[in-house]
Amino acid sequence: xxxxxxxxxxxxxxxAFLDRFAAAAKDxxxxxxxLFPYDFPAAEIAARLKDKGLQQALFNAPPGDWVAGERGLAxxxxxxxxxRAGVVKAIEYAxxxxxxxxxxxxxxxxxxxxxxxxxxxxxxxxxxxxxxxREIDFLIEPINTRxxxxxxxxxxxxxxxxxxxxNAPNLKxxxxxxxxxxxxxxxxxxLEAYLPTGRVGHLQIAGVPERHEPDLGExxxxxxxxxxxxxxxxxxxxxxxxxxxxxSAGLAWFQPWKEPRKEKDR
Numbered sequence: 001x002x003x004x005x006x007x008x009x010x011x012x013x014x015x016a017f018l019d020r021f022a023a024a025a026k027d028x029x030x031x032x033x034x035l036f037p038y039d040f041p042a043a044e045i046a047a048r049l050k051d052k053g054l055q056q057a058l059f060n061a062p063p064g065d066w067v068a069g070e071r072g073l074a075x076x077x078x079x080x081x082x083x084r085a086g087v088v089k090a091i092e093y094a095x096x097x098x099x100x101x102x103x104x105x106x107x108x109x110x111x112x113x114x115x116x117x118x119x120x121x122x123x124x125x126x127x128x129x130x131x132x133x134r135e136i137d138f139l140i141e142p143i144n145t146r147x148x149x150x151x152x153x154x155x156x157x158x159x160x161x162x163x164x165x166x167n168a169p170n171l172k173x174x175x176x177x178x179x180x181x182x183x184x185x186x187x188x189x190x191l192e193a194y195l196p197t198g199r200v201g202h203l204q205i206a207g208v209p210e211r212h213e214p215d216l217g218e219x220x221x222x223x224x225x226x227x228x229x230x231x232x233x234x235x236x237x238x239x240x241x242x243x244x245x246x247x248s249a250g251l252a253w254f255q256p257w258k259e260p261r262k263e264k265d266r
Contacts, residue, residue, distance in 0.1 A: 002225045002257050005031035005057040007204075007240040012247045018048060025052035027248055028258040033058040033238045036066075038089070042096035049097060056099040057236040058139070058174075058202055061129075062086035063105050072105025074129075074140075075122040075152040077113070087129045094136055101202055103139045103174055104129055106152040118152060123166050130168035137201045141174035144182040147211075154183050156190055163199050172201030176240065181208045181219055188227055195231040203233065206241035213241055215253035225257070 006012070006029040012020035018040065024032055032054050037045055049056055064070030064082070073083040090102045104126065109118055129138050142159050143151045153159055159173045175194065177187055184190065194200050207217035214221040228237070243250045 001259075002228060002237050003031065003235075004029060004254060004257060005033045005055075005236045005238045007238050008032050008034040009036075010240055010242050013243070014246055018044070021048040021052050021054060023247070025054055027251055028254065029054070030259070031055040031057045031236050033236075033240070035060050036062070037093050037097070038062065042093045046097050055236075056097040058101045058103060058238060059090070059093070059097075059099060060103045060105055061090040064107070070107065071143075071148050071151060072107035074104050074125045075107045075109065075118045077110075077117065077121050080121070080125060083125050084128065087132060091133045091136065094133070099136075101137045101139055101174075103141055103202075106140065106143075108148070108150040109152045119162070122152065123162060126162070126171055127166050127168060130166065130171045134170055137170050137172050138168075139172055139174035139201050141176055142179055142183065143176070144179045146182060147179070154179075156180055156184060156194060160194060160197070160199055173199050174202045174204065175200050176204040176206075176238075177219065177221075177224065178204065178206035178208055178211060178240070187219065187224060191224065191227055191231060195228070195233050200233070200235075202235060202238065203228070204238040204240045206239075210244075211242050212244045213250045213253055214239070216244065221253070222256075 006024040008020040012023045015023050037059050064073045073079045094102055106122060140153060140159055142153050142155050145151050145154050163171050163173055180190060181187055205214045205221060207214050208219050209217060
């Protein structure tokens with residue numbers, strides 16, 4: 001049976017961030033993810049997780065100057081020291097939050113840069129990061145360049161090739177089916193190809209093309225959830241979508257998969 005994490009960066013926007021943990025638990029989620037925790041002390045977030053019986057499934061390492069448009073540092077020449085400092089900070093948070101996964105955003109390819117050179121920086125940074133905390137899975141995610149124009153990594157096959165070349169057991173692929181559908185499609189066959197390899201460390205979903213609830217749009221997620229189960233995936237599936245209205249009102253897709261929670265979490 002699929003297990004889902006509410007993405008608190010996109011879902012429950014009607015609440016202040018620290019109140020979203022309680023809202024997700026009340027709706028039946030037992031895990032959460034989000035982009036970045038760094039605006040809040042790790043101890044404060046850890047208390048929210050413990051109080052509501054939630055698992056922290058995933059968050060991102062610092063991405064550079066997000067407000068200025070940066071979307072990661074891992075492939076950028078000359079930013080290695082900043083990337084490494086961000087990884088150290090992310091590991092500190094991950095340990096405090098008992099979080100088993102950190103996403104390392106690749107970044108935007110600089111105009112005119114040779115792709116081979118960027119790939120060399122990227123793979124070197126990934127290898128360094130993976131060696132810093134073997135108990136944590138570090139993830140790379142192909143992202144469609146319609147949502148993030150110029151993003152360095154956009155295809156599943158390239159992500160898996162990079163993971164194989166780096167050859168660190170705790171470096172894996174974050175397979176977002178929303179991004180994969182936009183760039184490549186053929187989602188069932190992609191899942192069949194990649195889940196059995198053990199290189200997929202996390203799945204994410206959203207409706208295509210508007211990135212609303214997963215029961216809206218062109219993808220038949222009910223079918224895909226059954227395929228994911230049949231393929232033996234036991235990890236968390238992150239619900240990383242923008243609700244069309246109030247978050248709780250749009251959770252009909254989640255009802256068949258929701259497990260009862262303890263009374264204190266309702």
